[in-house]
Amino acid sequence: MVIKEHCGVVGVWSRDGEAPMIAYRALKLLQHRGQESAGISYLDGEIRTVKGMGLVEEAIDPALLGRSGLAIGHVRYSTTGMGTIDEAQPLSNGAISVAFNGTIPNYYMYGTKTDTEFILKVLSKSGDVRLGLKRLVELADGAYSIVILTTRGELIGFRDPRGFRPLVLGRVGSSYVIASEDSAIRQLGGNDIRDVRPGEVVYIDKYGNVESEVLAQPQGVTTCSFEYIYFARADSVIDGISVYRARVRLGEILAERHYVDADIVVPIPGSSIPIAIGYSRRSRTPLEFALTRTEMARRSFIMPTQEGREIVLVEKFGVVGEAVRGKRVVLIDDSIVRGNTMKHVIRLLRNSGAREIHVRVGSPMIRYPCYMGMDFPRSQELIAHNRTNREIAAEVGADSVEYLTVEEMIEAIGRRDLCHACFTGIYPLKYPQYSLRLGSMLRGWRV
Numbered sequence: 001m002v003i004k005e006h007c008g009v010v011g012v013w014s015r016d017g018e019a020p021m022i023a024y025r026a027l028k029l030l031q032h033r034g035q036e037s038a039g040i041s042y043l044d045g046e047i048r049t050v051k052g053m054g055l056v057e058e059a060i061d062p063a064l065l066g067r068s069g070l071a072i073g074h075v076r077y078s079t080t081g082m083g084t085i086d087e088a089q090p091l092s093n094g095a096i097s098v099a100f101n102g103t104i105p106n107y108y109m110y111g112t113k114t115d116t117e118f119i120l121k122v123l124s125k126s127g128d129v130r131l132g133l134k135r136l137v138e139l140a141d142g143a144y145s146i147v148i149l150t151t152r153g154e155l156i157g158f159r160d161p162r163g164f165r166p167l168v169l170g171r172v173g174s175s176y177v178i179a180s181e182d183s184a185i186r187q188l189g190g191n192d193i194r195d196v197r198p199g200e201v202v203y204i205d206k207y208g209n210v211e212s213e214v215l216a217q218p219q220g221v222t223t224c225s226f227e228y229i230y231f232a233r234a235d236s237v238i239d240g241i242s243v244y245r246a247r248v249r250l251g252e253i254l255a256e257r258h259y260v261d262a263d264i265v266v267p268i269p270g271s272s273i274p275i276a277i278g279y280s281r282r283s284r285t286p287l288e289f290a291l292t293r294t295e296m297a298r299r300s301f302i303m304p305t306q307e308g309r310e311i312v313l314v315e316k317f318g319v320v321g322e323a324v325r326g327k328r329v330v331l332i333d334d335s336i337v338r339g340n341t342m343k344h345v346i347r348l349l350r351n352s353g354a355r356e357i358h359v360r361v362g363s364p365m366i367r368y369p370c371y372m373g374m375d376f377p378r379s380q381e382l383i384a385h386n387r388t389n390r391e392i393a394a395e396v397g398a399d400s401v402e403y404l405t406v407e408e409m410i411e412a413i414g415r416r417d418l419c420h421a422c423f424t425g426i427y428p429l430k431y432p433q434y435s436l437r438l439g440s441m442l443r444g445w446r447v
């Protein structure tokens with residue numbers, strides 16, 4: 001499936017002036033979290049920011065990065081249109097630069113144009129960033145993992161009290177790195193990694209002294225279940241739980257509770273692979289990588305029209321005909337949003353001679369939009385909204401379709417404190433989908 005997500009962040013404190021380059025390398029390793037724009041702010045007497053559109057290597061020329069002991073960086077998807085350079089982060093007001101991962105839907109209530117601008121405004125107004133963060137917790141109703149750089153030479157990382165998005169602290173040599181995922185830090189040769197706890201601020205001063213404080217008591221933690229199912233890298237560990245292991249368990253439980261007699265298991269390439277491994281092992285059905293994915297696929301989300309998206313879909317997948325001809329196939333996907341990819345893949349498999357196609361999905365049915373940082377469409381566009389398994393199977397052209405239940409997903413991931421709003425419609429927000437409407441009513445109330 002293709003879902004746009006909001007962003008990856010990194011913050012670096014370095015003793016030897018390497019912070020901007022470490023941030024640059026880390027952003028490349030977080031590229032899966034955002035491919036529309038990338039940026040880095042670093043401190044060189046004043047805050048300097050280099051940012052651009054596209055992948056990290058296109059957006060940032062490393063030759064433009066100066067040496068500095070402090071830097072923050074960001075990779076981004078936009079939720080509206082094509083995204084513009086104005087929306088690219090980090091966002092700086094001269095004294096503070098901010099990059100964040102998440103969405104704060106009620107920013108409208110405070111008269112700013114974007115949620116990033118809202119964060120910057122709240123933090124600046126309080127003089128002291130930690131006081132500003134306390135105020136932000138009072139005002140913001142949403143998901144936010146933030147990195148902040150100040151002209152005083154501070155690097156600050158903060159995770160919202162519900163812990164929607166991951167954030168970790170680690171070391172790379174003598175440098176400190178705060179990042180969205182630990183896999184990026186470990187790939188840089190780092191270690192000493194721990195999760196920033198929900199509501200915790202990690203504060204690093206210009207001398208490299210690290211302090212941590214729980215600024216806001218965790219308020220019923222609801223970490224995004226899709227980080228485990230789809231978004232995060234399989235080699236990441238979020239809050240002590242291996243993403244890879246969680247995905248394998250999703251597949252094992254699919255095999256235990258949603259088994260179908262078949263000849264082969266085929267994953268849709270990507271996050272579904274460990275889910276298919278789990279299904280195959282537990283059901284003793286052979287695994288075949290019968291679908292291939294072409295490299296250009298990563299850009300499919302940029303296509304603004306349905307026609308454009310369909311052309312990209314054609315270019316995206318190939319089939320190993322020999323592996324599927326005459327076979328009964330269990331087709332594994334991590335999730336289904338609109339169903340376009342699923343329809344296309346099923347057509348490909350049928351044209352290649354598959355005899356039966358049974359879809360097994362490693363997540364519950366996505367029936368509601370997300371207001372906490374994932375770009376799901378509105379309910380009416382979601383294939384599972386108001387449809388039964390049988391109706392979905394008919395719609396995508398499968399012989400059968402089954403999903404995990406929310407309880408099964410919780411069991412597989414191994415933690416109960418997860419957000420599941422896109423499956424259940426129960427939003428862990430004060431002003432769920434009404435926040436935007438409420439915002440227009442309350443405009444005029446300023447921070």
Ligand code: SF4
Nearest residue numbers: 224225370419421422
């Ligand atoms: S609604 Fe779904 S995608 Fe959004 S934060 Fe919750 S679990 Fe994640």
